[in-house]
Amino acid sequence: MKNFRGWKNVYNFTRKNACSKGYKAVTAFIALLIIGALIVVNIIAGKPPKEETKSNIELVEVMDQSGLNATDFSAQMEQLALKNFYMKQAMEENPKEDAKPFNKYSDVQFMACDASTKEEAVKMADEASTKSIVVVITKTEAGYQMEGILPSKTEISTSDCEELLESMKECFQSNKLTQAGLTVEQLTTVMQPVDASYQSVGEDTNIATVLIKILVPMLFGLIMYFLLMLHGQTVSKSVSTEKTSKLMETLLTSIHPYALITGKILAIASIAITQFLTWVAAAVVGLYGGNFVAQAMYPDYQNSVVTVINFLRDNIGESALTLPSVILAIIIFCIGFLFYCVIAGVAGCIISKPEDVASANSLFIYPIVISWLVCYFASAAENTVVLTVARYIPFTIPFGVPVDLLTGTISLVQGIISLAILLIFSILLIMVSARIYKGLVLYNGEKISFKKVIQVIKAKQ
Numbered sequence: 001m002k003n004f005r006g007w008k009n010v011y012n013f014t015r016k017n018a019c020s021k022g023y024k025a026v027t028a029f030i031a032l033l034i035i036g037a038l039i040v041v042n043i044i045a046g047k048p049p050k051e052e053t054k055s056n057i058e059l060v061e062v063m064d065q066s067g068l069n070a071t072d073f074s075a076q077m078e079q080l081a082l083k084n085f086y087m088k089q090a091m092e093e094n095p096k097e098d099a100k101p102f103n104k105y106s107d108v109q110f111m112a113c114d115a116s117t118k119e120e121a122v123k124m125a126d127e128a129s130t131k132s133i134v135v136v137i138t139k140t141e142a143g144y145q146m147e148g149i150l151p152s153k154t155e156i157s158t159s160d161c162e163e164l165l166e167s168m169k170e171c172f173q174s175n176k177l178t179q180a181g182l183t184v185e186q187l188t189t190v191m192q193p194v195d196a197s198y199q200s201v202g203e204d205t206n207i208a209t210v211l212i213k214i215l216v217p218m219l220f221g222l223i224m225y226f227l228l229m230l231h232g233q234t235v236s237k238s239v240s241t242e243k244t245s246k247l248m249e250t251l252l253t254s255i256h257p258y259a260l261i262t263g264k265i266l267a268i269a270s271i272a273i274t275q276f277l278t279w280v281a282a283a284v285v286g287l288y289g290g291n292f293v294a295q296a297m298y299p300d301y302q303n304s305v306v307t308v309i310n311f312l313r314d315n316i317g318e319s320a321l322t323l324p325s326v327i328l329a330i331i332i333f334c335i336g337f338l339f340y341c342v343i344a345g346v347a348g349c350i351i352s353k354p355e356d357v358a359s360a361n362s363l364f365i366y367p368i369v370i371s372w373l374v375c376y377f378a379s380a381a382e383n384t385v386v387l388t389v390a391r392y393i394p395f396t397i398p399f400g401v402p403v404d405l406l407t408g409t410i411s412l413v414q415g416i417i418s419l420a421i422l423l424i425f426s427i428l429l430i431m432v433s434a435r436i437y438k439g440l441v442l443y444n445g446e447k448i449s450f451k452k453v454i455q456v457i458k459a460k461q
Contacts, residue, residue: 018238038289038290054106057133060108071175266338291306339422340398342426374386394425
């Protein structure tokens with residue numbers, strides 16, 4: 001362990017330089033922005049919808065040229081309001097007991113118009129009321145057409161007319177089915193929607209489990225990907241700075257490469273994880289704080305995200321989402337991030353010229369993308385063979401094992417084994433990167449080949 005002596009000094013120095021006042025201010029500002037935004041969103045979402053009001057329309061001149069028996073729109077509107085009421089009650093989790101059906105068009109007079117032309121019908125409506133419209137129903141080759149006409153003196157808006165036509169279309173459709181000889185019960189059955197689903201024998205159909213299998217692997221992968229995209233290049237640049245500025249020879253006379261690489265990588269990784277956890281904490285505070293504020297203003301409000309979280313926690317199973325499994329999943333996630341930061345450090349050690357930074361970054365970008373896709377598609381396809389193997393490969397452990405721990409797919413012992421593998425390979429990679437860093441000291445400014453890197457790693461130092 002003497003080769004790692006002094007890593008704390010490198011860690012403190014690198015962290016102090018990277019974690020400037022501006023960086024802290026940006027982190028704090030974004031955290032406050034997240035909290036404030038979520039509180040505002042909760043308050044806006046909690047505001048109850050405006051109470052339904054009666055339509056501004058007083059008279060509808062119906063010119064029915066469909067050839068069918070005339071539709072009693074007043075009666076049909078009552079049935080439509082009743083149907084919409086029961087559908088709304090069924091969709092709500094806690095429907096109000098005192099709620100009643102609301103017919104927006106209960107005060108509207110639907111009058112059969114005996115005019116021979118549209119112009120006559122419009123004239124009749126214009127003379128009857130300033131809040132009237134004309135609706136013409138005709139038979140076409142494709143079916144039936146319903147046309148709304150606003151008289152010149154009407155006070156009715158286009159949006160009110162369009163909304164009325166949508167309701168009248170449903171009423172006309174019901175009238176057509178009634179004329180086909182169906183009873184009221186049969187008509188109700190015909191109008192009910194049909195939902196389709198399938199189930200394999202032995203398949204777990206718990207909606208919480210399905211959501212976890214689909215969303216959590218994607219979420220973990222995206223978080224890891226964006227964290228590494230934001231901070232991976234910083235690690236690579238930090239490691240390669242002294243090489244490209246010709247200060248490496250001086251540094252290596254006072255500190256071992258193991259300590260130098262370890263301190264630099266741990267400093268950048270800890271800053272990134274601290275920033276990420278700060279924003280996550282801000283999101284939790286904003287979510288639950290906003291929900292509390294919104295409920296204080298609107299007692300009937302319940303945040304949908306909080307509802308889903310509570311549902312998942314109550315239905316996901318006994319072994320999942322326990323405190324030990326959550327803590328271990330977070331640790332593996334953080335160590336996995338550190339592992340890929342070490343890979344970024346290896347890329348930085350290979351860099352001999354500043355212009356090589358972009359090409360060297362592919363060394364840690366490709367493993368990230370490939371490992372995430374393997375774990376995500378294997379989880380979505382429920383390929384147990386691939387998932388089992390992925391739990392013991394350091395590249396895929398950060399993307400698969402935390403999800404398995406949260407869902408209770410694997411035990412804590414298996415999680416600890418995966419964590420140990422990840423730690424061992426992280427240390428080995430630090431040692432390899434240190435060898436490369438020291439071994440390429442004399443190749444500053446030269447193009448480094450893969451063969452040369454292998455020779456440096458194998459060389460006795």
